[in-house]
Amino acid sequence: xxxxxxxxxxxxxxxxxxxxxxxxxxxxxxxxxxxxxxxxxxxxxxxxxxxxxxxxxxxxxxxxxxxxxxxxxxxxxxxxxxxxxxxxxxxxxxxxxxxxxxxxxxxxxxxxxxxxxxxxxxxxxxxxxxxxxxxxxxxxxxxxxxxxxxxxxxxxxxxxxxxxxxxxxxxxxxxxxxxxxxxxxxxxxxxxxxxxxxxxxxxxxxxxxxxxxxxxxxxxxxxxxxxxxxxxxxxxxxxxxxxxxxxxxxxxxxxxxxxxxxxxxxxxxxxxxxxxxxxxxxxxxxxxxxxxxxxxxxxxxxxxxxxxxxxxxxxxxxxxxxxxxxxxxxxxxxxxxxxxxxxxxxxxxxxxxxxxxxxxxxxxxxxxxxxxxxxxxxxxxxxxxxxxxxxxxxxxxxxxxxxxxxxxxxxxxxxxxxxxxxx
Amino acid sequence: xxxxxxxxxxxxxxxxxxxxxxxxxxxxxxxxxxxxxxxxxxxxxxxxxxxxxxxxxxxxxxxxxxxxxxxxxxxxxxxxxxxxxxxxxxxxxxxxxxxxxxxxxxxxxxxxxxxxxxxxxxxxxxxxxxxxxxxxxxxxxxxxxxxxxxxxxxxxxxxxxxxxxxxxxxxxxxxxxxxxxxxxxxxxxxxxxxxxxxxxxxxxxxxxxxxxxxxxxxxxxxxxx
Numbered sequence: 011x012x013x014x015x016x017x018x019x020x021x022x023x024x025x026x027x028x029x030x031x032x033x034x035x036x037x038x039x040x041x042x043x044x045x046x047x048x049x050x051x052x053x054x055x056x057x058x059x060x061x062x063x064x065x066x067x068x069x070x071x072x073x074x075x076x077x078x079x080x081x082x083x084x085x086x087x088x089x090x091x092x093x094x095x096x097x098x099x100x101x102x103x104x105x106x107x108x109x110x111x112x113x114x115x116x117x118x119x120x121x122x123x124x125x126x127x128x129x130x131x132x133x134x135x136x137x138x139x140x141x142x143x144x145x146x147x148x149x150x151x152x153x154x155x156x157x158x159x160x161x162x163x164x165x166x167x168x169x170x171x172x173x174x175x176x177x178x179x180x181x182x183x184x185x186x187x188x189x190x191x192x193x194x195x196x197x198x199x200x201x202x203x204x205x206x207x208x209x210x211x212x213x214x215x216x217x218x219x220x221x222x223x224x225x226x227x228x229x230x231x232x233x234x235x236x237x238x239x240x241x242x243x244x245x246x247x248x249x250x251x252x253x254x255x256x257x258x259x260x261x262x263x264x265x266x267x268x269x270x271x272x273x274x275x276x277x278x279x280x281x282x283x284x285x286x287x288x289x290x291x292x293x294x295x296x297x298x299x300x301x302x303x304x305x306x307x308x309x310x311x312x313x314x315x316x317x318x319x320x321x322x323x324x325x326x327x328x329x330x331x332x333x334x335x336x337x338x339x340x341x342x343x344x345x346x347x348x349x350x351x352x353x354x355x356x357x358x359x360x361x362x363x364x365x366x367x368x369x370x371x372x373x374x375x376x377x378x379x380x381x382x383x384x385x386x387x388x389x390x391x392x393x394x395x396x397x398x399x400x401x402x403x404x405x406x407x408x409x410x411x412x413x414x415x416x417x418x419x420x421x422x423x424x425x426x427x428x429x430x431x432x433x
Numbered sequence: 434x435x436x437x438x439x440x441x442x443x444x445x446x447x448x449x450x451x452x453x454x455x456x457x458x459x460x461x462x463x464x465x466x467x468x469x470x471x472x473x474x475x476x477x478x479x480x481x482x483x484x485x486x487x488x489x490x491x492x493x494x495x496x497x498x499x500x501x502x503x504x505x506x507x508x509x510x511x512x513x514x515x516x517x518x519x520x521x522x523x524x525x526x527x528x529x530x531x532x533x534x535x536x537x538x539x540x541x542x543x544x545x546x547x548x549x550x551x552x553x554x555x556x557x558x559x560x561x562x563x564x565x566x567x568x569x570x571x572x573x574x575x576x577x578x579x580x581x582x583x584x585x586x587x588x589x590x591x592x593x594x595x596x597x598x599x600x601x602x603x604x605x606x607x608x609x610x611x612x613x614x615x616x617x618x619x620x621x622x623x624x625x626x627x628x629x630x631x632x633x634x635x636x637x638x639x640x641x642x643x644x645x646x647x648x649x650x651x652x653x654x655x656x657x658x
Contacts, residue, residue: 236513237442240535244448247538250601250651251452260650264603267651271605271622274535278617281515290516309615316623340618347618400620 016168020161027157035149042145043138047114050133051097054116057084057131058095062120071123083133089126092119100132111136174198178207185214187221188287188412229284232277239274246270272400279402282340283389286409291334299329299433300365302342310346319350319359327367331433333414341410342370344403345429349374351403352427371430380422387418434549435476436460439469439495440484440511445534449482452538453545455599466490470498478506479552480545483528485512485519496526507548511536537606543596562595563657564641576639586611587632594645594655603652629653 013021061084069077074086095118101110112135120129174196181193192214195207249255250263285291303325314321331338346361349372353359362373385391387408390401411418417432436458440446446462453460463469466489473481473495481499485492492510499506510523513534520531529548532541550558550569558569566575567588574583574591583591593610594602607629608622633645646654 233513236534237445240513241442241444241448243535244445244452244538247603247606248448248451250603250648255651257649260648264650267603267605271609272620275617275620282617285516290518293517309612312624312627313619313621316621316627343615344618351620403618 015172016165019164019168023160023164024157027153027160031150031153035146038149039142039146042142046138046141050114050135050138051116053133054097054114054131055095058116058118058129061129061131066120066122069122071125074122074127084129084131086120086122087128087130089119090117090128092117092128094119099135102132112139171200174200174203175206178203178210182210187217192218225284225287228280229288232280232284235277236281239270239277242270243274276400276402279400279406283402283406283409286337286406286413291337291413294332294334296330296332297335297338299331299338299342299370300325300327302335302339303363303365303370306339306343306346310343310350313347314350314359314361317350317353317355317359319353319361322360322362324362324364327365329365329367329370329433337410337413341407341431344407345370345372345431348403348407348429349376349427352376369430369432371428373426373428375425376427378425381420381427383420386420434458434479436480436482436545437469437472437476437478437506438462438482439464439487439492440482441465441487442484449538449541452600453542456542458545464488466495469495473499473504473506474502477504479549480507480509482541482545483508483510483512485510485514485523493522493526496523496528500527505552507552509541509544509548511541537603537609539593539597539600539602539606540610543593543610546596560592560595562598562644565591565595565636567592567595576636576641579639581635581639583632583635586628587635590628590632594653598655598657601648601651601654607652 065077069086078085095116097114097116100113100115102113103109104111113132114135115130115132118129118131120127178193178195181195185191185193193211195211198204198207246263246267250260250267255263303323307321307323311321346363349361353361353374353376358375360373360375362371364371364373382391387404389405391404408418410416411431414433419428419430419432421428421430434457436453438446438449438460440449440462441464443464446464450460450462461472463472464487466487469487481495483492483495492512496508499508508528509530509532510528511532511534512519515533523531529551530544532544550560560567560569564577566578568574569592572585572588574581574588590607590611593607604622604625607625608619609616611625611628612619629645633643636645637643642658644655644657646656648654
């Protein structure tokens with residue numbers, strides 16, 4: 011699945027930030043805790059040193075109880091048999107808060123008037139927990155702010171940096187080789203984009219030239235063929251009028267006549283396609299599709315009769331449009347003839363025409379298989395090579411629809427072929 | 434009737450000449466611009482068949498020249514060039530008809546006949562063949578002085594057949610004539626048979642001679658019995 015470039019960048023940033031946060035947060039906590047405890051231990055040792063330096067020489071054995079009652083953080087207790095200083099964690103019950111609180115405590119052996127006592131000093135660690143929480147919160151906010159900043163900056167930066175890119179992209183998306191308008195890329199300050207624009211411009215230019223050559227080739231070829239076909243046709247017309255044509259020869263002549271008619275048609279249709287490409291049908295009028303269909307209906311009914319096909323019409327809308335009348339006529343008659351041509355051979359055939367305000371739909375019976383959507387509108391794509399059609403009808407329909415930005419679609423259901431044009 | 438054919442393609446010109454000379458037409462042929470200019474300034478023609486692309490000039494200039502000399506010769510442009518612009522320009526310069534190559538000779542013949550009719554009879558347009566009388570303007574056909582019920586298309590077919598009498602007309606040629614602009618899309622010419630059958634029936638019902646002959650494998654022919 012493809013994502014937008016910006017989202018991709020932001021996603022990477024997000025993953026990176028979260029990873030950093032996950033790795034750094036415990037480390038940060040661990041080290042802060044470690045430094046804090048080290049600090050506390052130093053404080054406790056300092057208490058002891060101060061006590062030994064300032065108080066121990068003045069303190070009498072009888073005063074110990076008094077000393078203890080005035081000092082809460084340091085206490086002198088009966089010796090518990092320590093030989094060296096001992097630092098450890100412990101908890102005491104806090105009368106005010108009514109809960110156990112963590113402490114760091116130093117027990118140290120001292121001598122008062124020669125007798126062995128234990129000096130104990132302690133520091134409440136609740137403060138340190140509060141501190142930790144505050145620091146963690148601060149850290150979290152910092153990361154969040156950084157992330158947010160990063161997001162906004164990337165977004166703003168990307169939008170402005172990639173602006174020429176999106177502009178180019180939009181122009182390429184709008185580009186159609188058979189339309190006259192070419193994309194105009196404006197110069198940007200970024201070298202890569204200039205290079206991109208330059209190469210796309212070259213590419214488009216080359217393709218237009220190739221397309222033009224091809225179009226011209228088809229046009230010229232078809233055009234040049236007109237005269238030999240004209241000679242051919244004229245000679246055949248002369249030949250069939252000769253009195254010495256035998257029955258055997260007339261059979262051959264008959265198939266030549268059919269082929270030349272087909273060749274003629276094919277060539278005219280090719281010429282017609284290239285004429286549409288050359289935009290020779292730019293004149294437009296406002297007219298009604300309904301009227302157009304009604305005008306042509308007699309002709310098609312006549313054609314349909316040959317194959318015993320029934321034509322049913324349901325012209326609800328008038329469907330007034332603005333376009334080239336000639337082209338629209340050709341589009342509709344091609345659709346009609348298509349529905350008749352590819353219908354079932356003997357009886358039971360049906361063509362339904364329905365018209366609403368925006369949409370013309372032609373339904374016909376025919377082969378029991380769905381046509382290939384992909385190739386349907388290509389030139390010379392025929393579902394069955396033995397068919398009479400020249401394979402240009404639907405290509406012409408598509409071309410006319412494209413020219414007018416009409417939507418043409420095909421579907422197949424209940425053994426019926428649906429062709430619809432949305433005007 | 435005098436016709437001038439201005440056409441650079443010799444083979445096509447020969448066939449056209451051959452086809453037209455059977456009628457009471459005299460068809461002269463020139464293959465280039467300068468010869469054409471010579472001819473039109475010396476003679477008057479009932480109809481000029483004009484190809485637009487000539488080796489030494491443009492067919493449109495011949496039309497201009499005709500106008501300059503105040504000639505009223507009828508002109509049918511026969512050209513492989515088929516654009517709206519060339520059509521409009523042709524008609525603006527005084528051409529009477531425009532036939533795109535390739536065409537059937539029979540089509541060319543009925544176009545010439547129609548043009549000459551328009552030029553000569555000034556509206557009184559009646560075609561008579563034995564007991565059949567066709568009024569082209571009012572679209573009325575009478576056989577033995579009795580009006581017959583006939584469709585526009587059948588009149589068209591009748592005119593085409595009579596115009597090309599004694600010639601074999603292929604089904605393709607008849608189909609192209611009858612379907613007009615639609616011809617380029619039609620690949621089935623079977624409908625011609627239905628039209629011929631209907632026309633034959635209508636004529637037979639009014640005691641008309643059986644002039645429409647079927648030429649085996651090739652098409653149809655209008656022939657006086």
